[in-house]
Amino acid sequence: MEKYIICIGVALLILMLVTLVRVIRGPSTIDRLVGVNVIGTKSTILIIIMGTLLGRVEMYVDIALAYALLNFIASLAAARFFQRHREESVVDAPQRQEGPSC
């Protein structure tokens, strides 16, 4: 059973890695934001998975909770940035840029 949960964790991580492609490819800022938001949500799960695997899940739940809350705030802040200040364009400023070359 633990093996299975490890597999779940690894699968999640690999999928997060794939999400990172979206974060890096863009094309617009807000697309990246979506990717980051997804990564954040999944990290919450991963923390609980780790807790389960290490046998101290009751300690990890608090972190996961805090994590979920703050991830929400971070996404919200980024969204509000564009929402409230309409002069800011969600497209990478000032014109579209290629992603990093890494």
Added chain:
Amino acid sequence: MTWDASLLWQFDFLILLMVIICAVAALTFKDLITSAVVFGAYSFLMCLLWTEMLAVDVAFTEAAVGAGVSTVFFLGTALHIKRRAKD
């Protein structure tokens, strides 16, 4: 040393890989908002790494600070400066 350096070494490798990608990406993007957001992701992943290394308190703090507050700080600053970076 053998492969079982850590109980969760599979997690370790993947997270470290993502952390490094995020670090490079955060520094390479020319848009500061993107940089800030990706840096937030970097902090998420760092936090995971620390959870995995049994440093729960550190992870908690990083979750509170790195993921939440400092991203907000970066965004708040970005509001008052030019968004585009030369490098």
Added chain:
Amino acid sequence: MKLLSLVISLTLGFLLLLATADLPDWGDPQSPASIHVSNYYIENSVEQTSVPNFVTSVLADYRGYDTMFETIVIFCAGITVLTILRRSHRQKKKEVRPRPAREGKDLILISAARIIAPMMQIFALYVVAHGHHSPGGGFQGGVILGSSFILLALAYDLETILKRLKERSVIIMSGIGVAIYMGIGMICLFLGGNFLDYSAWSSVLGVSAVEARSHGMLGVEIGVAVTVMYIMFSLYADLSSGGEMDEGL
């Protein structure tokens, strides 16, 4: 500049690489770092301070002096940002910033924030109070508390929240937070102990010395939480409004 920094980085990298070979293996329970001082904490923390979370006991008691200054770092950062950024109020009144065409209110966000914010607050207080038994403590709790106000500020706007959380009280409360920490330490002096020796409180609280240490830590964590909460909010308010304290993110 690029070349120079590359040279510096690579030199440092090479040197650290040299040392890496000499470091003990990762996770080795017999490495020197794990056998000298830290074992003392693991062995004695529960008996000496009755705190099962070693990190908390080391943080707030064995190395409480560090933590006091850590709080002061935050305090200092808050005052610094405030002093550097904030403009005068007279100036603010004259200046009329063009408002965005659409009012920033968003029903969905506000409703969500109204549900989540009280939960965050009670959760943060729980984190502060349970620092002895589970991860967390004053600092983390304080940040979450502060974040709950940041959340409200994001959902409504900064001015609304500043009505709730008086602008002047921010700096005073953060000062009080540090003063709580410092005060608990200083009163130990008058009770005959050394600085931050919470066991001196036992005579006042009427509990054993070990219990007194535990309670002393709780008191200290509360002080930290108060400071951190207010400073985090103040940092957000200053940074996101550029010191104008009007609009925010």
Added chain:
Amino acid sequence: MATLPFPEAAPLLAILVSIAAIPLIVLSGSKPNLREFWTFLAGFIKLGLVLSMAGYILAGNTYTYELCKVLPGLSLKLTVDGFGMLFALVASTLWIVTSMYSIGYMRGLDEHAQTRYYSFFALALSATIGVAFSGNLLTMYLFYELLSLSTYPLVTHHQDQEARTGGRKYLTYLLSTSIGLALPAMLVTYALAGTLDFNVHGIFPAETAKSTLVILLIMFLYGFAKAGIMPFHSWLPGAMVAPTPVSALLHAVAVVKVGVFSIGRILTGIFGIDLLSTASLNVIVCVIAGFTVIVSSLIALSQDNLKRRLAFSTVGQLSYIILGIGLASQLGVIGGMSHIAMHAFGKITLFFCAGAIFVATGKKYISEMKGIGRRMPFTMAAFFVGALSVIGLPPGGGLITKLQMASGAMQADLLFVLVIYLVSSLLNAAYFFPIVYNAFFCTEEEAMFDKKVAEAPMLCVLPPVITAAISVGLFFFPGLFVDFARLMVTGL
């Protein structure tokens, strides 16, 4: 030692008395008479203190007073011995005379900032006495630097462009040599010997390498640039922009003599006469000093500005003294030391006279002074006496000491020094006599002064006359100073 004939702290008091006068001078700045009264009072007290010790010293004693310990094995220490006493006596006597002259000169020309002038004058005197009574090299260095600094406002008293240039040159030379050469030499000495207290037998341990000694000697010689050894002499003519009393006291007496005195102290107290002669270091001193003597005398011949000519003459005479001490023979040392006094009285007379001429006529150049002797007979008579003393002709006191030095040269078996002495005396005569000749013996048509010109104010004329008289007196009673000098040698 049970009962001293003077207060225990007398050397310190002698130094401090003029410093103590400074606040009084400053406070009474608006009342010139009171201000100058303080100056005189301090001068007389100082002279009295110095004289009170003289008898005790003459009896062959030395007296040491320790101020405070500043470094291990090294303290700020005052020692009164023959050589120091000699110099202190000269300086404190001449202060009174110069003060008198200053009043005449400064009031006569209605100079600005007189209060400042008198304050720094007093400070400079303190430093001079301090150098005289220094018990070790460190203390001497301290007062030496104090003197450099306190004379700067005096040199630049006029605060014009010329003063600025001169002052800049003055400080550059003095500070750079003292910090750059004297200080390291002192440190090396300390590192080698472990002490810096003066000792007539020298303080260097026997095993010190000769090359080290030579380097140290050269560093010391050039390091105390106040002695004006070439090529570090050119501050002296430059500093002649100062008011004449300053030039007179400081550049004929205090400053330059402090340089010579310091070098004399180092040669006798740090190296020791024995070491100088046995290691034949005296040859080096003689070559360096002798070169300066000849060259500066030649330069003096070509100067038209009276004060500049006197300045170059001073350069030559200073090296003359160093030459004497550097011979490291008994007579040479005695002659050299007492020549400090002789030359001081002679040269100050000359400067006073130059100043008096300037006050009375406003003339600076020799070529403009034809016939001046008829208008200012007392002044020029005094000038003549001073010149005789400097050249070394009777009835000037300089003759005695020059003779001693010459015999010292023979005693040391350095005959080329004798030649230097002779040539130099001839050159001295060559650049002084034409002035006197032109002043008195020229035809009525050639005289450049009309009848209106008369003697300078009383206070300007009296001092040169007094000093000239003392010069003559010293010819007849040279013992006063020579005895002090002899004390140093007989101590060996």
Added chain:
Amino acid sequence: MYHLLMFILMMLFWILMSGKFDTFHLVLGAISSLIVAWSSTDLLFQDRGKSPAARASEAGRFVLYACWLFWQIVLANFHVIYLSLTPKPIKETLSPHIFNFKTTLKTDFARFVLANSITLTPGTVTIRVSEDIFVVHAITVKAAGDLEGGSISEMERRVAWVFEKREIGGA
């Protein structure tokens, strides 16, 4: 009144989170709950027209609604998977749409629930709510038509049933 309710709610929350039932921690919990009740009651309970009993029944109905919603979410996800995995070119499967509709729901909270429900159900996402106008993005024409015609009114009806206890006809 509401403060008391808030206090009880927070205390319950605290006890469930804390897991420590000794006096010391309970007292701490009480103090914390008081603080939150004092500072944040007006956030959670803004419209004070309803009695607590009404609120309780509301909560019960909401749970029922949540179950229905959960099923809709699952359907929505199958929809997404279908759309993303279909071998046909994306151009043919997707036909995004933005449209407005007007709601009859009165309270803010009900609108909030409706908006989030729309977001979570198949093919539609709420972009904006301004007063009673909802701006909705639909991923396919079918979904858009669905919402406008059938399921949206269905959902609105259910939300109204939960919060306003009234039946709404076919809009």
Added chain:
Amino acid sequence: MLDFIVIVLLSAGILFFFGTINGLLRFPDFYTRMHAAGKGDTLSTVLILLGLALYSFHHPSVQDLLTGYKIIFIAVLIAIASPTATHALMDAGYESGIKPWGGETDSEEEVDK
């Protein structure tokens, strides 16, 4: 039995997550990607968390029940927060004037603007 349910929940979660990621990568524009992210992310997270909560009931004790409760609470929180965040991002994009893909827009949009 419990294990079986847990496995089913977790697998379903991963499956939906996979769908989400696929949508996120394949969909042509921001709005449609948001559809995938908003729906899939919420559900997969809730499912996996439910599975983990159930897993923690393995050894029934008060403490573990509370832990399970907390995990479920996180799930609820995410169920509230995630659509809200989706909406906020959506609105941000709309506010900044990103045109939906495909060019077909209702006329009402202009009315609204």
Added chain:
Amino acid sequence: MIKEQLPILILAVPLLASFAITLFARKSKIAAFALLVGAMGMSFVFAIGVMRQILDTGRVIHYHIGNWQPPFGIELVIDHLNAMVLVLVSGAAFLTAIYSKNTVPAEVPYRFPGEEVPERVPNYYTLYALLVTGLLGIVATGDAFNMFVLLEISALSSYALLALGGGRAYFATFKYLIVGTIGACFYLLGVGYLYIKTGSLNMPDLKVILTSPALAESPTVMIAFMLIITGIWIKMAFFPLHGWLPNAYTYASTTTSCLVAPLMTKVSVYMMIRLMFSVFSAHYIFDRLGWQNGVVWLAAAAILFGSISALGQTNLKRMLCYIIVAEVGYMVGGVWLANADGLIGATYHILSDAMMTLCLFMAVGAVIYKTGDASLYAMRGIFRKMPVTSVVFVIGALAMIGIPPTCGFFSKWYLVSGAIEARHWGFAVALLISSLINAVIFFRIIEIGYFPLFDEQEGEGGHHAHDRAVIAEAPFSMLLPMVLTALSLIAIGLYSNEIITGLVGRTIPAGLL
């Protein structure tokens, strides 16, 4: 009871003052000032008390915070060296606090033209107290990590104080922040490397552990040492790493530069001495690593570079900043000469240089306060207009040049004799050249101050004429600390033997004697 608690009180009093200012004195400038001065004065008195205690008993004071035994808890270790630096820091802070009475209200709230922010004054005093706390804490602590935290406190508050200079100060401070963070992080990393090999953070404990031969061979320990030293060098602006200092200090407000410029670098030097000899050992550093030759040459280069750069400056403060760079070279070189004289010289120079720099910055600050001009030509005619200030300036300058009996001479004396003993002529020559250059620099200024009339630049100075006429002596609150500082320069010089045998000489580590 109070006697045992003195070490912590030195720190606690300024700290309490900083909260007290935020809590009680947010409205009143005078109350804030009074609180600050009172706290600094008390701290100074306590520091003297501790010093007396150490001089009387001759024993090192160990104060266990929280009553935990040393390797487990944090302790304050105060020996002769500490005590001296504590007195120095608190004394200088006290003097500067008095000095700040007029300058702070005049400068701090008005950095943006036409805009007054009155709260900035109490905030400024709060940060001031925090900076002093940080510095005192660094000096007193016996724990390597605690030192990092305090370093950051002092750094953060100094960023704030420097940034309050406004305008160009922001960018300069930002660069300082980046560089300072790199320095602090290097230090932290070095401590981490030490910790991984030893498992301890307490300095005396570390020293004991590090004597084991296995660790002496370890490259990790070497790297740790290197990181720590590099970090501290960055913090103290040692020659190739000095770039941040001149800009950061030049644009700061007067009081800030009076406080920060003398103390920050000196405390860093103290840190270096402390870590070199209380954590590592002279034997390890000089015999096993043997880098002293290179470092001393670097120090010589620092001295020459600093002095020559100072020569080219026309801004008074900037010039003093470059002189600080040179002075840092003195001290680093002195420590690394690897003999007792050099170390004594460097340690004594901490004391004398701090006071010298304080004296000069105060005098220059007074001139700037009165003229509003920071260039060399602000000094024109200053001797007549501000005689006391100019006398103070001259005394400071003399000390800087190294003229006896000011303290500058004696520290230079020890440094040069240390260099001679180590046969390191390059360093000795650099010291002397720097003295000469200092002489040129200061006499140029004194000349400008002394000659009011003849200036090449006089042409454009004409319109200043009428506002220069009103310049008079600085207010009493500025004169008093200035004069005290100047007197202390001479007193430190005259009592140098007592200071050296009583305090400095007691702390020479065994390997150097």
Added chain:
Amino acid sequence: MNEILTAIIAKYNYWSFLILLLIGLHAMISKNNLVKKVIGMSIFQSAIILFYVSIGYKKGATIPITEHGHGHANEVVHQTAAEMVAGFANPLPHVLMLTAIVVGVGTLGVALALVQKIHRVYGTIEEDEILEKIKE
């Protein structure tokens, strides 16, 4: 080859710490944009935190919180001191890093405030442009 591989694997945390450290340092020095510098600074700091946390890790140990009183199958009941010591991760580095993170936040806040001010003064946050403006 095998040894090298083993060495890499046994210490991979230290290697990745090194990579992050160098990325951060390089960014701090060479990046032209001030915000990028700040981001580099944060990465640099978190790399150091990673290093410290790695020190605190112990194989086969659990998080440094002991809990008594409820039966949990995975919980090892630690009896002897030695078991106790081996069973928990090293808490000291965690404590140190809590402090370091807090210091990092403080520095971050101040740095960002300064960046805003710099932008207000110079209208740009590119280092080269600022330097040009200063020269003028």
